[in-house]
Amino acid sequence: MPVAKPVKPAKPSLIQGLQRALQLDFFNDLFGSNEVIVENRPAAPSSPDKRTENGTDSTTQTRKRQILIQDQVLEYELRRSKRRSIGFLIADEGLRITAPRWVTLANIEQAINEKQHWIVSKLREKRELTNKRIQATMRWEDGARLPFLGKQLTLRITHQARVSIKHDDQQDILHITLPPDFQEQQLKDRVKHWLQQEAKCVFSQRMPVFAQRLGVSYHSMSLSSAGTRWGSCTSQGKIRLNWRLIHFSLDIIDYVVAHELSHLREMNHSAKFWATVESIYPEYEHAKRKLRQHASADLPVL
Structure with missing residues (x-):
């Protein structure tokens, strides 16, 4: 007696599968995110079409395209991948979209x-940050201004054979002595070393204060130079704080310290x-909002 074959459930349509859920990832990223993932999970076709949107075979996975939105032509970079979602990223060069190979161009433009x-x-924010970065370009010379604990220090450079650096916190002046033939990088390195030492000192003072308030103990604290994170905490109690926080006021530093220590209770x-x-x-x-208003473009390049 022949056995009836089981009826396979109908595959969800592509449009049904493209019901999108916005996922903005802020986890440990206090700079803010410029990426949004548009989820789509329809079943992949059994025989993936290896042709591009114009019907020609190609091994190229990246291309520039244009679309008209809000009465302006928007150029974007389209990348194909094996991922199962459409991802939007505002990169330095503009909008970048990564999509599954089997999602049609029409559906991608619908998502746009x-x-x-x-x-x-986000593109407007990116342009504003770029302009701020250009305007904030620091000239490393006598009289230059350096952000420190929410204030501006004035660099005063004198020339001696012996290198030294001294902070006058009453007049907000950083006195630096360098050889007469010093190079700009020498000045940057000296200032960076001083800032890192100050950061380590301030962080070491603030960490025990908030650890005591929370009733926790941490394994260690070290400096970080991460490009996208102000701090991190492991389940072993190892906390890393970005030394560039020393540019900001103490309330912002306290917020990041409290934030990371709180992860010892809730990861x-x-x-x-x-x-x-x-x-x-x-x-x-309040401190969180202030930190959100800052970006790497506000800080001197060291």
């Missing part, structure tokens, strides 16, 4: 139109985590 307000907003960013932060630093929301 749906997210056009986010895209335009996530849940409501319970933020309640823990608030319990030891009630003003954290």
Whole structure:
């Protein structure tokens, strides 16, 4: 007697599968995110089409395209990959989209139109940051201004054979002595070393204060030079703080310290985590907003 073959469930349509859930990833990224992932999980076709949108075979996975949104022509870079979602990223060169090979160009452009307000907003922010970076370019010379603990220090350079550096906190002056034939990089290196030493000193003073408030102990604290994170904490209690925080006011430093120590109670960013932060630093929301307003473009290149 022949056995009936089981009926396979119908595959979800591509449009149904492209019901998108916005996922902005802020985990340990206090600079803010310029990436949005548009989830789509329809079943992949059994025989993937290896042709490009114009119907020609190609091994090229990256290309430039244009689309009209909000009465302006937007150029974007389209990358194909094996991923199962459409990803939007505002990179230095503009909008970059990564999509599964089997998602049609029409669906990609539909996703662009749906997210056009986010895209335009992020591109505008990127341009503003670029302009700030150009305007904030620091000239490493006598009289230059250096951000330190929320204030501006004036560099005063004198020439002697012996190299030294001294901070006059009453007049907000950083006195530096260098050889007459010093190179700019020597000045940068000297200032960077001084800033890192100051950062280590300040962090070491603030960490025990908030650890005591929370009733926790940490294994160690070290400096970080991460490009996208102000701090990190491991389950072993090893905390790293970005030395560039020394440029900012003490309330911002305290917020990051409280943030990382709170991870010793909650290794996530849940409501319970933020309640823990608030319990030891009630003003954290204000400091968090201030930090969000800053970016690497605000800081001198060292």
